[in-house]
Amino acid sequence: MMSSRDAATAADPTTWGARNAHDPTVVRGDDGRWYMFSTDAAAGVDEVPAGVHVRTSPDLVEWTFVGTALDGVPAAAFAHSGAAGLWAPEVVRWPSADGSPRWHMYYSASTFGSRTSVIGLATASSPAGPWTDAGPVVTTTHQVDGHNAIDAAVVFDRAGRPWLTYGSFFGGIHILPLDVRTGFAERPGEVGTLIARRPASVDGAVEGAYIVYRPEEDRFVLFVSYDSLFDSYSMRVAVSSSVTGPYLDANGRTLTDVSGGTPDAVGTKILGGHRFPDGTAWIAPGHNSVFRDGDRLFLVHHVRHADDPTRHEAQIRRVHVTASGWPLVSPHPFAGYDSERLRAPEAVSGDWDVVRFDPAERGVAASVRLPVVAAAHTDGQALTTPLIVSASGGPDDADIVLDAVVFGAFDPVAQRPVLAFAGLDAAGVVWTGSKAVTA
Structure with missing residues (x-):
């Protein structure tokens, strides 16, 4: 009350x-x-x-x-x-x-x-x-x-x-x-x-x-x-x-x-x-x-x-x-330009918390920790690149290739800049992700 x-x-x-x-x-x-x-x-x-x-x-x-x-x-x-x-x-x-x-x-x-x-x-x-x-x-x-x-x-x-x-x-x-x-x-x-x-x-x-x-x-x-x-x-x-x-x-x-x-x-x-x-x-x-x-x-x-x-x-x-x-x-709300700029370029490849926006889902889509692969580095400047999301994330247990853009964002839980992405798969479904924060 x-x-x-x-x-x-x-x-x-x-x-x-x-x-x-x-x-x-x-x-x-x-x-x-x-x-x-x-x-x-x-x-x-x-x-x-x-x-x-x-x-x-x-x-x-x-x-x-x-x-x-x-x-x-x-x-x-x-x-x-x-x-x-x-x-x-x-x-x-x-x-x-x-x-x-x-x-x-x-x-x-x-x-x-x-x-x-x-x-x-x-x-x-x-x-x-x-x-x-x-x-x-x-x-x-x-x-x-x-x-x-x-x-x-x-x-x-x-x-x-x-x-x-x-x-x-x-x-x-x-x-x-x-x-x-x-x-x-x-x-x-x-x-x-x-x-x-x-x-x-x-x-x-x-x-x-x-x-x-x-x-x-x-x-x-x-x-x-x-x-x-x-x-x-x-x-x-x-x-x-x-x-x-x-x-x-x-x-x-x-x-x-x-x-x-x-x-x-x-x-x-x-x-x-x-x-x-x-x-x-x-x-x-x-x-x-x-x-x-x-x-x-x-x-x-x-x-x-x-x-x-x-x-x-x-x-x-x-x-x-x-x-x-x-x-x-972006998967994260805007928190200011400085807050989304990484201190140094970082590899895009790594473990990510990934959300798939199923068109029929009306509730909360929880993120899943998955490997993401891309031959790119960035300090948060937006770059377009193909991304490969691990097979375990796909609805048919197949690797997902995304037409994606990677960019800097501010993680409100970790309270720090992180890499984020958003992309489309071949079926026209949008995926988004936030790179996992390591100590």
Whole structure:
């Protein structure tokens, strides 16, 4: 049972850090600070501040809660949805004709299990605000519409045209063009193009979509979350040469394909519930967004503690790309650039704690200690290389050859830099690992 002191601490947002951040997005302001925006949510708190939670950080590691972007749910969004708070804010630097600073926030107002929802727009000259509500962009009604107006994200195509990705469960994920001058839909009332869905056998469980354009491969990468945000979320990716799809996974299957096979067969799973030796068991990582720091790519998502799923927090992970162009994530949360740099180059070959992200696994995948072989050394600088994982780790007792990238990370148990990897096998399954720490 929580003590009165613990309860008072839990209710004080200034003590939260990255705890209680749900559906996060991260941007960097012109003041040099990082800003995290997230859903109005908190565990063990009776009265949660409403109006999009905002945190700031100087280094992407230490986060300080600074309040809400808006003063509760805007009137028009509340009148339609009856929402008690705001969900899944998307914040993006917006182009302006005169070059002046301009930011857009797309927020969601809804209630659980309902398609009576609003995606609204607020604007500001800085992520620090003040934010001014501009009204609804997309609305849906439960008894009328098959799709759902929540979980907005914005991507600019090759020509600089903005697109709004949105949707969840029910009718799947759609994308529609926005007017670059106003930030509203080019054609009001348009549903958009369907780019991802799940079968009815799993209640159509897909949401939290985010698209990033990668000029390095000249293609668009779609991130989505499968299953339940409460206990079984996992993150999937697919790629396309066009912003409107089709989006294909590593096995060439489109994310709109619900015919045949299992409901987990489509979508390349890059992160799910997992645990490393003596570490925290994490479940339901999901609803991510992607951002850059210079040429470095990051992913931010929320995740829950397996021993108490009501506890959730935001984690930031480095994204590294394999030789074949697949963006995969670090097995360990980001703890600062210096913390992931080894003192000297180290052989990649050795014993590793390895996790295989089985696409059908909805619980915690525990790591297994296995030999890994590669003819390479690194001090933590990312390098793409084939890796061979010992036969005992394979589902068919055969050596596993991975299209992998090896990089530095910070082991939160050993409290030191270690080598880590992420890679794809021939079946399109993602493996990740942390090199075993020796005395």
